[in-house]
Amino acid sequence: MSETPSRLPLIVLCAPENADVLLEQFSRYQREYDVRVSRSAEETGDLLSRARADGDQVALLVTESRLPDSATYPALAAWRSILPTARRVVAAHWNYFMEDAEALRPGLATGKYDAFLLMPRGMRDEEFHTAITELLSDWGSTVAAPEVAAAEIISPQGNRLVIQVRDFLDRMGMPSAVVDPDSARAQELLADYDGPLDYPLFHRIGRGAFSFTSVRDVASLIYGAPADIDVDKVVDLVVLGAGPAGLATAVYGSSEGLSTVVIESEAIGGQAGTSSMIRNYLGFPRGISGMRLSQRARNQAIRFGTRFFTGWPVTAVEPGRDGAPHVVRTEGGDVRARAVVISTGVEYRRLGITALEDLVGFGVHYGAAVSAARELEGYDVVVVGGGNSAGQAAIHLARFARSVTILVRRPDLSETMSDYLIREIEYNNVIRVQGCAQVVDGGGDERLQWISVRDLNTNQDIRKEVAGLFLLLGADPGCGWLPEDICRDERGFVLTGRDIPKHLWVGGTPPANLETAVPGIFAAGDVRGDSMKRVAAASGEGASVVPLVHAYLGSA
Incomplete structure (x- = not known):
């Protein structure tokens, strides 16, 4: 293979024993990638260093599970320090796949590499290549500039x-x-x-x-806009919000014959859609980005007939009376529906520091802002928040930034973040966690250049030079536009089922589990008062609300 710099992104195969097998398998990629072979950990490190110096991008690094000059984990760590954006795969030969799996698979949980695969034994091993193309697709959407801009x-x-x-x-x-x-x-x-x-x-x-x-x-x-809907038409179901709960509602509702419309104030996916990689969602062992999960669900719902309208915040919901349809109002038009599902999720709390609010979009971001990570290569960044979204953002940013600091008001992350993320953060030497701390000031000339961090134990403020500040500060429901008929708790979350005050129960019977105090209006996902704030839980509620909608429509 040529060692001259290439404008094509590289796929590097560290193959001391089975180069013929891996080269044969990766021949299908050679038109669009420059496939290089190395024979040892040291040779691979040299190849990666030259690629970085020459400005070549490395999309994928595939290594055999046994190397002649290094244990696998130290080699992966050394390669990662050279080119952290490359996706990393361990491909074990079938003669010792099971033996090596016991020692190496735990490394997946700490992010040492991205996939542990059985080396193909023949042609058209599409299970192997599905994993490879998923990783290349993830690299292409988060690291590489688009070849074709839509x-x-x-x-x-x-x-x-x-x-x-x-x-x-x-x-x-x-x-x-x-x-x-x-x-x-x-x-x-x-x-x-x-x-x-x-x-x-x-x-x-x-x-x-x-x-x-x-x-x-x-x-x-x-x-399009909601006004594009025929004004004389009443749809069966309008879903407010296209996060995981709303998307699941749309898929199950439209697949079961309900005419379904989804109205989303921002982009499809809600907060979950900003996650760079969700690793604990059922059925995706190598993880999936929030954007890809959301767009797959959207396409699935469209296949069954759902209509989506994005960029249109709901301004009011007017409950129907005496059999009249409910009316959902937006600045782009109104939608009349027999049933409504509120799945607007939550909004990140604002920091409230004027100097930093003025720099939103210029180094300061609410949410993960995956697209901003590419611009932060070689800079120091700070993530504020202790939840899973903050952890996922920090891990993604660590592929680009020189350092990532997670700031939390609590002493550590143990009470608020999933264990798998904490372990991955602990392994990553680019990321550090600073507990008992909060941002109190910041500024810069045209874009963020510094922040002031207060130590909550000593009350001392320390100035820190940073190029990126990502704020994931917890969340509020942000649904003050709901009518008073729909009961909410003291924080503004929607009450459903038995959580609704008993004096509002009809005939002494509580509303259905996901139904609000207004018949025919339901709530699912993070916007509900007692919901579990997880993607899978929201998706489950979105699916579970559809039979309740059917029951209501059948009795109306």
């Missing part, structure tokens, strides 16, 4: 609105690029545009350029 934004750099739109497009699974107005590409895109050159301008494949002033403008162009 949308292009013509704008000078440093525009806050452009940053917001690109984040929305990333969460919707649409690769995008920013084009300089003075470039030849911009002139090509604007060849048929006859409007004012009021940047930014949005161009989508198959459509001309247009001016926009909000994320909603872009969302409505792509996905």
